[in-house]
Amino acid sequence: MPTLQDFKRPQSVAEAVAMVREGSGRGGFVAGGTSLGLARMVPYDYLVDITGIGLNEIRRDGESVRIGAAVTIGQLAISPVLAIGELQFLMQAVLSVATRQIRNMATVGGDLISGYPMADLPAAFLVLEAKLSLAGVDQETILLRDFLDPAVSRGLNGGLVTEIIFPVPPPDSRGTFIKFARTENDVALFDLACLVRLKGDQFEEVRVALGCTTPLPLRLTAMEEFLQGKRVQAKVVAQAVELATQDLPILDNIRGGRTYRKQMVGVLLRRTLLASVGKGGGSR
């Protein structure tokens, strides 16, 4: 087994991409290093550091927010750009990630795309309809939702994610994020992100994403479509939850068995939806 032989520091995106490409699989990108630094054996001969190539800014661009892939999760937590009511749920997701020490190193790009199964940010960025900018591959952008499928991301191997971009949700939308874990310090059993817009007493638009309890983080599209245009009523929400959970591929592991998880997903979905339309039901 090769051990790590070099740690390269490119100055630009183009240089970083070229450095990884010339190794034909032997080189890989490193951002915060919290995942690679944990590995007993780094699966590369050399690493290419992407924290010094200009991907460190968070900015508002008209109606969109653009986040450099190498921005740390800690930077998100104190960003004035994100400190707006419409994105409060995103901030909850950010602060739910690991510990202060990990957030100070781990990057947004790394949390979204490294495939870490208990990552908390994907669910929140999925309801924001985030897309990723890429460098080093033919495709220039891709929806996060598509990228999360390993079959798709494998095809983009060698590509560098440079930015995460999403439209700011309309001011009348209400967001909720819930991380449910066994203890305050543990990784999640469930992440639930929800963004709802009402028109009178009807659901105008509903976006719901689930993380950490299905093999991949996902949007609950059947439920979203069902709720659109429906009256805001406990009965309707119960039907939607039933629809969302009936065919859900649910994990069964040491943190929680399938039967428990399945029941809890329903409970949490109901609570989240009711909380986001101000009908109580608890926020935790």
Add this chain to the structure above:
Amino acid sequence: MKIKLTINGVPRETEITPDEKLLGLLRREGYFGVKFGCGRGECGVCTVLLDGRAVNSCITFAAQAHNRSVTTVEGIGTPDNLHPIQEAILDHGAAQCGYCTPGIICLARDFLDENPDPTEEQVRDALKGNLCRCTGYQKYVEAILDAAGRMRKLSGDSG
């Protein structure tokens, strides 16, 4: 490979291997305030400041510290000139065996820099990444809140 970094204010040039962790480098250089616990980013005893931000040195590559400044507990205060965080920990008798203390001091330094006037709940939340097997945290929480007050007073006095 060679890297340049500043450790506790002193510029250094040192030889590392690409897979080496910052923890190993610091202890090799004699900064024994940096402790080894889990080696997995979970217990926080290896916490140091990298450009002022608390990080787990056990999972940080030494190479990531190139051209940056590292502060260990030795650089936060000295026995003759303690930092208010260290004074408060002593005054409250917050440390028992003391193994977790250097990490908690570094964590508190970063946290209070960002949030000089925290609530008790925020202090408890900040301590999530630092395990202490002895104290039950209560005295650390009190000490950090007290240190925050002392630091605000000092910065108020000087400015």
